[in-house]
Amino acid sequence: MTVEIRQVRSSDYLPVISVIDQWWNGRHMADMLPRLFFEHFTDTSFAAERDGDLAGFLIGFVSQSRPGEAYIHFVGVHPGERGHGLGRQLYEHFFAVVQARGCNLVRAVTAPVNQGSVRFHQRMGFDIEGGDEQAAGVRVVSGHDGEGHDRVRFVKNLAITGP
Ligand SMILES: CC(C)(COP(=O)(O)OP(=O)(O)OC[C@H]1O[C@@H](n2cnc3c(N)ncnc32)[C@H](O)[C@@H]1OP(=O)(O)O)[C@@H](O)C(=O)NCCC(=O)NCCS
Structure with missing residues (x-):
């Protein structure tokens, strides 16, 4: 099915x-x-x-x-x-x-603890934007959604063909 x-x-x-x-x-x-x-x-x-x-x-x-x-x-x-x-x-x-x-622009965020989601977004052709520290090689925006709620910010330009 x-x-x-x-x-x-x-x-x-x-x-x-x-x-x-x-x-x-x-x-x-x-x-x-x-x-x-x-x-x-x-x-x-x-x-x-x-x-x-x-x-x-x-x-x-x-x-x-x-x-x-x-x-x-x-x-x-x-x-x-x-x-x-x-x-x-x-x-x-x-x-x-x-x-x-x-x-033509799509944005998303994910928690840095969710490495599977980070990898998925990268495979889907998203770039990471912003970020004020490094965690496992990924830029993270500290306190993005409030204290203790850090996020990885993603952006993808649909006009650019890619993965
Ligand atoms: C993230 C999630 C939606 C991916 O769904 P999925 O159906 O397994 O993803 P796909 O099979 O379509 O994979 C798409 C691409 O991402 C890659 N990918 C997916 N999950 C990955 C992971 N955990 N690690 C590395 N790469 C991954 C795949 O290899 C694939 O790459 P390719 O197409 O270039 O070969 C799924 O793992 C999930 O539901 N996770 C829990 C919820 C979550 O974290 N959601 C995201 C945050 S909102």
Whole structure:
């Protein structure tokens, strides 16, 4: 059975929230993903289903304030589905949708502890921007989301073809 990618809907919220902490290796993530994303950002947020089961999801949006810019807030792939291109498929779907809406820049951030996410974004052709210290060879913005909440900032120019 192939994976189907479709827009998220409000009814996806509870199924996503019920797996998200487990998919993030036990980190508490659910508070960062309130229901509003499943109600107000559905044109640019996607669920991936295999045989009706949640295989992955991406939550993103077109910036309200920065013309030509889009932002990916969350991406998650079921642990059993990882390493087979679904994360790339979700990102490429998002890129195509936001490009059709006039966006050429995509930004995202991740916690430096999430090295898998850092490597994934690098493979997806994102550059790291900013950063005031080095952690495992990666530039990190200290206190980006408040004290103790450091982040790696990513940017990708969709007009430049790459990985
Ligand atoms: C990050 C995540 C979404 C990647 O999904 P995935 O389906 O396994 O990724 P893909 O198989 O599409 O990989 C795409 C590319 O990234 C690379 N990649 C993915 N995860 C990687 C990792 N942990 N380490 C190194 N490279 C990785 C792949 O090798 C692949 O490279 P290629 O296409 O050039 O060969 C998935 O691991 C996940 O859900 N992690 C937990 C949630 C999370 O951390 N989300 C990101 C922060 S919001």
